[in-house]
Amino acid sequence: MELKEIYDQVSKRYGSVAKSSTGHYEQAIAKAFGYTEEELAGVPEGANLGLSCGNPVALARLREGETVIDLGSGAGFDVFTAAKRVGLTGKAIGVDMNKNMIDKANANKAHTTASNVLFIESAITSIALPDSTADCIISNCVINLVPAVEKQLAFNEIFRLLKPGGRVAISDILARKEFTEEMKKNISLYVGCVAGASQVSEYDAFLKNAGFNGILVADSKNDLNVYRTAAEDKPSTSGIDAIREEQDALFCCSAETRKTCCKLDEKESCCGTKTSTCACQTRTSSMGDEAKTMASRLDIRDLNEWAGSFHVYAVKPTTI
Template identity: 50%
Template structure:
């Protein structure tokens, strides 16, 4: 697929995700990636869609009065939590390319009366709508991996441009642990699920260095990516799931044939990274389909010198 096709598929997927999931599912996913009960209690209702792969706020050291930009802000979970930290004298700018996500975030903003956060529509490869050197900190949560590989370097150049001198980035992202086979790279379900589009760790570091960043730290959090597959809508854990064998064109749509779903009649979760295929002959243990073999949740920190 070319870049525009990737953007179209990603946008369609996250428009569907913007319709929401259960609070229990969102909470279970967020907690598994490091969000505290206090943080989740401070998150406005409807802002947590269970799309995280880490907690960038945990490494951001955001202070009162700062300006923070959240790349791929979605429904606003991290943006609203950052707004709580910067206080009335600070400012948070959420950036997203998806209109449905932005509409949801803006609705929550109006309902909560937040005045120190705003959301703008833009791809994160070109944020010319924003001036240079305006941010103390830039955060992002499981979004950069969705940018086509030929354009990822542009994201880091934009981050560098937007940061003030000594500004910092704090990112949670899925990175590849080893080179993936072409079969996985071309799987659109794995791509929109943030797996097959992930960069290798050394590639990510090169992007940062080439953009001008120093003091770069990239750390594997060892979080379990299978949580996306193993969590029911009520927040409970499942032990097996109906998934495709991966035979030639055997996988159906993301939601499975006739909207049948993984492991029961629940509404499909937005981050499920394999197609659901609800026939008994394809019911296999999730331990035989380990996402952690190929990718991991990483925390990335760097400083603009």
């Protein structure tokens, strides 16, 4: 896959995710990867988009007064959690390349009193912040989305932004064995945080090449199949949602494509047009959708056989 194609597809997919969330799936995913009820209750509604593969805030051991940067901050889930840990004397900065995500995060911020939170629209390989800005940098299931040829740039940027003695705490999906060529070329699996996953040895090398010490890359042993099972366990819709889904099928889609049809609202007919027919759009996908893709198209029933959720921790030396 070409570099531009990867970034375009990742941006398109996550820009779409930023516009919707249902609650049940997102909560189930967060709990499966270590978030507590208290943490979930402490973030604005809509901040949790069900995109986690771990809890880097728990790994980071943040302290009062620290500055923390979240790479690939999405709607602000980990930023708002981190902001509570560092307190008003600290600062929590979210960085995301997707404008829809930044807009969503700022909208969520408007519903809080979090004066120590800032969101920046930027690629995580080059961020307009000074050297030695942060005491800690976190990231949650995002670095695997950076194309292989630019992954080292992301780790170099992390190193640059950390203060001497600063630490990086990452939750990410890493490969347990070499992917097939078919898997590597599947863009759906790539944007689903699977096909772009590095090997453990590669991750270790990225950190060492950037200059880090005290490197720990540990398998969390969490079950990646939760992405699929959580989607399957989602409660059925009722009331107005059920009516709209019937309208989607009637006015938008054939039987083969109705599952990807867009939602109606009270003011407009399907896809934002004023007509009774329209071209179907691709509905927001979740990591559960990508897990199903692996199962159905590539005959891969157990995600854990191929990849895992890993905790990654490293320290920037105090002297270089």
